[in-house]
Amino acid sequence: MFFIDTLDVTGLGNRSYLAGGDRAAVVVDPPRDIDQVIAAAARRGVRIAYVVETHVHNDYVTGGLELARVTGAAYLVPAGAGVAYPHVAVGDGDRFAVDAGVGLRALATPGHTPHHTAYALEENGAPVAVFTGGSLLTGTVGRPDLVEPRLTEGLARAQYASAHRLAEELPDETVVLPTHGFGSFCSSRRAEGAGSTIGEEKASNEVLLRDVDTFVADLLAGLDDIPAYYTHMGPANAAGPAPVDLTPPAVADAEEIAARLAAGEWVVDLRNRVAFAEGHVAGSLNFEAEGQLATYLAWLIPWGKPVTLLAASPEQLAAAQRELVRVGIDRPAAAATGEPENWTGERLASFPRATFADLAATATGAPAARPEAHSGADLRHPPAQRPVVLDVRRHSERTAGFVDGSVHIPLHTLPRRLHEVPDGQVWVHCAGGMRAAIAASLLDAAGREVVAIDDGFDAAGRAGLVVRTRLDGGDSDTAGPADRTHG
Template sequence: MDVIVIETPQLGDRSYLVHDGRVGLVIDAQRDIDRVEAVAVEAGITVTHVAETHMHNDYLTGGLIYAQKYHAAYLVNAEDKVPFERTPIADGETVTVGELAVKAIATPGHTHNHLSFVVEHGDEQAVFSGGSVLYGSVGRTDLLGDEHTIGLTHDQYASARRLAEEAGAAAALYPTHGFGSFCSSGPATGAAGSTLGDQFTANHVYTDQDEAHFVSELIANLTAYPSYYVHMGPGNEAGPGEADLTVPESLDPEELRARLDAGEWVVDLRNRVAYASEHLKGSVSFEYRNGNSFTTYLGWLFPYGKKLTLVGSRDDVENAIRDLSRIGIESPDASLGQDPAQIAPEAPVSSYPRVGWEGMLENRPAGEAILDVRRADEYKASRIEGAVNIPLHELLSRLDELPSGRLWVHCGSGYRSGIAASLLDRAGYDVVQVDGAFERAAGAGLPIEA
């Protein structure tokens, strides 16, 4: 048995191609299936089956598209009511994929109809656990609403034990979530690999022998998750179409300026340093930076259904289109280039100061507000004395709560404060972006309280 890992670090997820050297099974394919096609060709494998562990909350699947394109059996939980053709599979059923035996195991918790797959090839075993058992944690249990959370958390605890009964300790463990995904419920380790047995001593779902304690602790530590998640389940259940990854023709300057004047979402993909120095007035900054964090935060803040225009280099725009297709933001327009004066000549520009921690300490007048845009749990753990906390994902709906006067905006690394500063600048606020790692604030002399 060979397992090929297909990473999607932009969302903190993994897809898998498991095969016997001749035929294979794809598990939890992302929507941009060309990556799966490439690894299958490189390995010389014919994919005969495609499987879903669950109707994902954090991305649109490419499983249906791939299965239809290559006439593969599409294994979806028989309990999921979907309008498209699939091969229903139920708890305990086994299918043969070449020399591989693939057994479906009901592992509710992350969702009600969640499945894991135990794959055997001779003496080898592998567990594809989706959003059930992760490396160091489990998938979060609150995505279906508060009324389901307690029951799903109990289910998650039981499902981990069911997997331990179905597979041996030496079985390789391959979760879909837990590599930075907000689908993780707790301290996922981000390890490169693990066996199921490793988790028996390293994962709180196994080490906590008190189920009631596990449930209460997990729920107490759940944090905010991206708002775009609500669109993913329905999108997957309806059956996503193939993504259009085409880079559009660049908008002419007059059209771009009209969109800026109309208050549309025009997203600048350049690094936050260049953006702060000079940008088209009315645009907002979502630094692409290889995609990490970009998809999550743009998806979290962007109003689905509105028109989106991307501004940046061709490479960044091309990569951003791919990333956004995974969360259902379709076919954005683009204005290619990195110099505002060339992209939209005569359009008004704006800028704002950007400083580090020392710069804030030295230049901030007493009484000017510090705005912390980290999540509430981060703020609760440790914060600058006197800072006001409005998490980035709540900022646009809470502008009326902002203190008056100039705002010194910070986060945990500088990425979110760059987004927040651009949104505030767009809304007419006097803003300074504090660009630095929060862990260095105390060393720079900022008073920290916990």
């Protein structure tokens, strides 16, 4: 009898898998912090016989090499991946016996990468599940543009052919188990649902319902921005990642934190955005530990710049370290936990939070709609000039609707474009509040007067603000005059 355990890597929107029989198992696409994988195998009472990669990952640092070394497992990597360490090169059709009656069959599925390989889990020779990595995802496919721009269209067509191969060769009841697609930027769009089968994908996945030309055109048109740190993940995985060190960092006192800020290093406050807005070390940046910490910190920070972490508790700090090693931020330069008053010898900085209703009220000078949601400032009195409304969502999000007159600078470009934000008080928003908080902290650290809109974007129209789309007559994707209209 076989088993399959799913290991969620929620911060990155990925999944790894432990599967096998009574005595031995295989691990597919393991995260870099391998202790959780070893613990899962121990709970099952199985030996890890194989560690498998579906491809050289572009969105995180793999733990495969270290897991294979620690456990003595055979390390299966697709042939043509170009890795620099000893491994078993896997070709199309190769089979591997995992346990009595349980085995793997390799299926070449190029598209997400040229060498991508899926693995069918078989019981007594019959497929029961397929580990699809970044190929066939739940309701979508992995994006084909992460390797080399000139290869993108060819890989998109290969992705189409690979998805159809899986659909044609595997029974409808075969469970589909992708690595990406649960919020990962490796997915061409966000996958929906907790699980799927080949039969369900045949009925709902556009790659299996459309002709190749239509599918490829739509896929390429819908590709979103690529996180900047992806540039470093593939080379790290091909070279062979080093073991991780999750021991606590050196403790920084207020004097050291001030010195690191003065040196231009990043000091990152992991507390929630409400606590940060109410009081924080001047110059520190807010990346919530509960948000997509690894994705956005790795995307925005200049690669290799030292980072000091400020956390509410040792547990929060430890969880953040674990997330960050997955994207190659291996060791914080220093850290501090506790209360922000202990992190600085100066007065704490703060800025107000607001809603879209508050933004609408600034046009008339009406009282703030929800004063209990604010911190740090009284919003009932409008500024001398109308505020700058800064939208930090991605281009694909803005296409669906934007506040009329707003300035658009996507969050991942903001650190290098702060000079483009017009003069005046800046009200910054995203889709729900997390990215707005990051942007507000960047602006606050740069000395700007900022208000963080901690609200869902769907509330903008209900608040009376004019929400337009590009079809309504244009957009403002670049910085412009500070005098804006808000309906």
